Amino acid sequence: MSDLSRLLRLTRPLKGMLWLGFILACLASLANFGLLFLSGWLLAGAAAAGLGGIATQNLFNLFMPAAGVRFFATVRILARYAERLVTHDAALRVVSVLRGWSFERLIPRSPLLETRHRSGDILARFVGDTDRMGQFPLDALLPFGVAAVCSTISVLIMALFSVPVALLMALTLLLIGAAAPFLAGKPVDRIMQAYAKAADALRADSVETVQALGDIAFCGATERTLKRLEAYQTSLSAGQYRLAAITHAARQSVAFIGMLTAAGVIGLAANALQHHRLSAAELPMLALGCLAAFEQVSGLIPARQALGRAMLSARRVFALCDMPPPVPQPERTPPLPLTPDLTMQDVTLAYPGSHVPVLHGLSLSVQAGERVGIIGPSGEGKSSLGRLLMRLAEYQRGSVCFGGVDLRTLSTQTLSGRVGVLSQTFHLQQGSIRHNLRIACPDADENEMWAALQAAHLDTEIRAMTKGLDTRVGEHGVCLSGGQARRLAVAQIILRRPAWLLLDEPTEGLTPEAGQALIGSLLMALPAATVLCITHRPEPLTFMNRVLRLENGQLHPREIPAHPTP
Numbered sequence: 001m002s003d004l005s006r007l008l009r010l011t012r013p014l015k016g017m018l019w020l021g022f023i024l025a026c027l028a029s030l031a032n033f034g035l036l037f038l039s040g041w042l043l044a045g046a047a048a049a050g051l052g053g054i055a056t057q058n059l060f061n062l063f064m065p066a067a068g069v070r071f072f073a074t075v076r077i078l079a080r081y082a083e084r085l086v087t088h089d090a091a092l093r094v095v096s097v098l099r100g101w102s103f104e105r106l107i108p109r110s111p112l113l114e115t116r117h118r119s120g121d122i123l124a125r126f127v128g129d130t131d132r133m134g135q136f137p138l139d140a141l142l143p144f145g146v147a148a149v150c151s152t153i154s155v156l157i158m159a160l161f162s163v164p165v166a167l168l169m170a171l172t173l174l175l176i177g178a179a180a181p182f183l184a185g186k187p188v189d190r191i192m193q194a195y196a197k198a199a200d201a202l203r204a205d206s207v208e209t210v211q212a213l214g215d216i217a218f219c220g221a222t223e224r225t226l227k228r229l230e231a232y233q234t235s236l237s238a239g240q241y242r243l244a245a246i247t248h249a250a251r252q253s254v255a256f257i258g259m260l261t262a263a264g265v266i267g268l269a270a271n272a273l274q275h276h277r278l279s280a281a282e283l284p285m286l287a288l289g290c291l292a293a294f295e296q297v298s299g300l301i302p303a304r305q306a307l308g309r310a311m312l313s314a315r316r317v318f319a320l321c322d323m324p325p326p327v328p329q330p331e332r333t334p335p336l337p338l339t340p341d342l343t344m345q346d347v348t349l350a351y352p353g354s355h356v357p358v359l360h361g362l363s364l365s366v367q368a369g370e371r372v373g374i375i376g377p378s379g380e381g382k383s384s385l386g387r388l389l390m391r392l393a394e395y396q397r398g399s400v401c402f403g404g405v406d407l408r409t410l411s412t413q414t415l416s417g418r419v420g421v422l423s424q425t426f427h428l429q430q431g432s433i434r435h436n437l438r439i440a441c442p443d444a445d446e447n448e449m450w451a452a453l454q455a456a457h458l459d460t461e462i463r464a465m466t467k468g469l470d471t472r473v474g475e476h477g478v479c480l481s482g483g484q485a486r487r488l489a490v491a492q493i494i495l496r497r498p499a500w501l502l503l504d505e506p507t508e509g510l511t512p513e514a515g516q517a518l519i520g521s522l523l524m525a526l527p528a529a530t531v532l533c534i535t536h537r538p539e540p541l542t543f544m545n546r547v548l549r550l551e552n553g554q555l556h557p558r559e560i561p562a563h564p565t566p
């Protein structure tokens with residue numbers, strides 16, 4: 001299926017609104033034609049009355065065109081206003097459909113996005129490209145449809161008065177409507193591709209520069225970085241200049257052809273007037289009608305460019321969304337028990353492109369309510385085990401059952417409903433503490449939020465902040481201390497009350513005391529949770545019922561000193 005038909009299919013849910021917008025746009029355009037057409041009649045009548053006085057007044061019917069001009073002027077305003085309301089609303093809805101659609105596809109592909117694409121590039125595709133794709137029915141399709149329908153009707157109306165005039169107009173409208181946009185479109189497509197590439201690089205570099213501003217300054221690389229960004233900007237400006245030059249030249253050529261045609265129409269109409277095939281009022285009608293008909297096709301060059309931009313964006317977004325996911329995600333998943341257990345038998349996991357398996361014949365059984373710790377040297381595959389369980393890495397051999405259900409029949413989304421994950425790379429979003437808690441639990445009320453914060457031992461510190469729950473935290477919690485940010489992540493989990501906890505180096509970066517307190521508060525708040533804790537630090541292990549050691553891709557029991565569990 002071509003990108004265009006795929007994009008059209010995605011806009012199908014908004015078909016009704018888009019058709020309504022199209023009908024209103026046609027109505028506004030035809031009203032504009034009627035307005036100018038009758039204005040010619042009115043002007044001719046008024047001029048004749050002014051020149052000839054009372055005697056000539058009766059030759060022209062001034063009432064009809066005056067009423068018609070008012071009518072069409074009113075229809076034009078109302079139709080244009082309604083069309084803008086409907087089409088802009090439709091465009092926003094199309095953008096949101098496209099973002100939802102692409103977001104759903106990007107989630108299972110997230111491990112690939114992280115390794116193959118720069119975050120600024122993904123951001124550009126997800127925001128800018130989906131925006132351009134959403135605007136495509138309004139900016140690209142609508143002008144072509146309106147031009148085809150309205151200019152045909154306009155030419156037919158002109159033919160009622162003069163066939164030669166209508167033929168001349170049909171010819172030039174075809175030339176301008178069909179040929180010009182495509183002639184002007186091709187070079188623009190090429191420039192646009194190069195422009196998009198440079199814009200991607202600039203965006204990705206800018207995002208990375210802002211994220212690593214401090215490090216760049218410490219390395220003394222500020223000037224080099226600025227020079228690189230400036231070079232991108234220069235190449236973008238050159239592209240913009242070329243685009244503007246081509247667009248301007250094409251639009252002026254169309255306007256010039258339009259004026260020549262209007263002159264031709266006046267010539268033909270004057271000839272018909274001399275031979276009494278037209279009345280004096282009809283000549284300006286045809287001339288102004290010709291100009292109105294050209295207005296209907298004047299938007300085709302920008303529309304063709306919008307089409308090129310939308311197709312380029314669609315190609316880029318579809319390329320991301322069509323990457324085969326590292327782990328296939330089933331659309332329908334069987335129901336899971338409320339407190340699932342886990343059985344892994346003889347499991348082997350190797351990453352794509354690697355012949356050496358990370359996990360090799362690994363077996364593990366975790367009963368509901370158990371707390372199991374997993375330790376092992378760095379790079380041994382502990383985090384890979386967590387990724388495997390969340391369906392972010394695929395195993396090639398063996399069987400894994402979660403709650404008695406084959407793990408391969410479960411999606412990451414279904415699993416995240418049962419499993420709360422706390423890792424060293426936890427994510428907090430730009431926004432308030434309230435916003436971050438609502439991401440975890442959209443229905444949580446204020447009392448529940450404070451209870452979760454209290455359980456995470458964070459409530460006193462947040463109450464001491466002047467804005468309380470509305471205190472803004474940056475991405476990754478940059479406005480909080482490391483420990484506070486981690487405790488906010490714990491409060492998010494507590495709000496969700498998952499049956500399982502997957503902890504991947506949960507105390508990394510904290511002091512032993514802070515780490516111990518963090519795990520203690522989490523397990524105190526969720527005492528019945530089944531826990532799988534991956535760590536190389538001793539503090540979390542004191543809360544585990546048993547500890548296993550991951551070595552050579554397999555798990556081995558390990559003795560731990562007995563400690564009281566909360």
Ligand SMILES: Nc1ncnc2c1ncn2[C@@H]1O[C@H](COP(=O)(O)OP(=O)(O)OP(=O)(O)O)[C@@H](O)[C@H]1O
Pocket residue numbers: 111115351352358376377378379380381382383384385536
């Ligand atoms: N997405 C990936 N693609 C290919 N190889 C990977 C990927 N993720 C991890 N690996 C490789 O798998 C091996 C195990 O990595 P993993 O992150 O599971 O180790 P770990 O035991 O958690 O290490 P650490 O304790 O240092 O976090 C490493 O050799 C790593 O290079």
